[in-house]
Amino acid sequence: MGRTVDARPFDSRDNPMDSTWHTAWQGPDIVVFHDDAEVDRFKAADVQRVIFVQHGSGEHLGDLSYSVVELPDEFLLLPANTGFAGRVHFERLAFWAEKRCIFWAHESHAPLPGRLRRGLRLLKPALPIFGRVPRVELQDTIARWTLVGPQTWDERKWQRIALSRPFATAVEAAKPRLRA
Numbered sequence: 656m657g658r659t660v661d662a663r664p665f666d667s668r669d670n671p672m673d674s675t676w677h678t679a680w681q682g683p684d685i686v687v688f689h690d691d692a693e694v695d696r697f698k699a700a701d702v703q704r705v706i707f708v709q710h711g712s713g714e715h716l717g718d719l720s721y722s723v724v725e726l727p728d729e730f731l732l733l734p735a736n737t738g739f740a741g742r743v744h745f746e747r748l749a750f751w752a753e754k755r756c757i758f759w760a761h762e763s764h765a766p767l768p769g770r771l772r773r774g775l776r777l778l779k780p781a782l783p784i785f786g787r788v789p790r791v792e793l794q795d796t797i798a799r800w801t802l803v804g805p806q807t808w809d810e811r812k813w814q815r816i817a818l819s820r821p822f823a824t825a826v827e828a829a830k831p832r833l834r835a
Contacts, residue, residue: 657752674689674690675689675690676688676689676734676736676737676738676785677737677738677742678733678738678739678742679742679743680699680735680743680746680747680756680768681696681734682698683698683700684696684697685697685698685699685702685743686737687733687737687739687785689785694785695731695785695787697726697764697818698722700745701726701727702726702727702756703725703726703727704724704725704756704757704758704759705722705723705724705744705751705756705757706723706725706759706760706765706797706800707719707722707757707758707759708720708721708722708723708724708759708760708761708762708765709739709762709763709787710761710833711762716764718733720734720735720762721734721735721739721783722735722737722739722740723786723793723797724739726757727790728789728790729787729788729789729790730787730788730793730797730832731783731786731787731788732734732771732783732784732785732786732787732788732791732795734765734783734784734785737785737788739832744757744808745789745808748807748808748809752807752809754803756805757759757804757805757806757807757808758802758803758804758805758806759802759803759804759806759811760800760802760803761802761803762790765795765797765800765803767783767796768792768793769785769787769795771783771784771786771793782824811835
């Protein structure tokens with residue numbers, strides 16, 4: 656089981672001028688840092704599913720809104736500024752490919768309860784704050800999301816390339832789709 660330094664969810668608005676987040680591998684663990692202080696830690700082997708929620712086309716890492724990491728007893732919400740999709744995902748692509756636990760959702764099909772989001776954004780859903788959420792509180796919400804996967808970033812990239820070829824949509828439409 657991971658540990659959290661503070662019981663309340665962290666919000667990057669606490670100190671907006673000096674606030675930096677990042678995630679990193681430390682042995683078998685994934686560690687979340689806020690201003691270079693360890694905030695949370697969890698075992699990568701405990702990850703049951705990772706959902707990358709994106710806006711736009713999802714072709715670029717900048718299209719990521721947030722990540723949801725499903726652990727045995729809870730979910731971990733990681734805003735894009737934590738770098739989870741970049742550093743943690745890309746440093747161990749083989750680990751994630753073997754685990755077959757990466758799923759994707761468009762933010763318009765993956766709404767979070769209001770208390771888990773911060774601030775108001777004009778014409779776009781507000782992004783979540785970092786924190787752990789008990790499984791019972793979020794599992795029904797996530798069950799209603801439209802997910803695609805399991806599919807690594809590279810598999811998504813090659814699928815986009817294949818779909819961009821002439822007549823590809825007719826061929827792809829005949830194939831069964833993987834859904835969570």
